[in-house]
Amino acid sequence: MAKKKAxxxxxxxxxxxxxxxxxxxxxxxxxxxxxTNWWDTRQSETFLNDIQEKSILEQFIEVEELFLLDEMIKEYVGTI
Incomplete structure (x- = not known):
């Protein structure tokens, strides 16, 4: 019994x-x-989304510049 208590x-x-x-x-x-794999995958997805976002913003800026150029050409042709 003493062994069990000890x-x-x-x-x-x-x-x-x-x-x-x-x-x-x-x-x-x-x-x-x-x-670790899940965290790395999540980080790369975020990174790719940032790259895609920058690319889309650059395309919108380019379209806006082309639109403004088109408006300037129309105004110039109208004044001649």
Whole structure:
């Protein structure tokens, strides 16, 4: 009976020390690569969206400049 009483606190101590370590180790091995891959994918999507946004804005500016040039040509032809 005395061995059981002495064994119980040792078991609790071992679970307090090793359980968090085991959880951390299993998390690092199983989920770390998945989370890193998801984060990198999300960052590249955002980066591509920024590039696409800049490209679209440049195209709109070019169309606006062409429209203004067309208006200037129409006004110039009307004054001749």
């Amino acid at each position: 064994f119980t606190p040792l078991l609790y101590l071992a679970s307090i020390v090793f359980l968090p370590w085991w959880i951390s180790l299993s998390f690092n091995k199983s989920l770390k690569s998945w989370i």
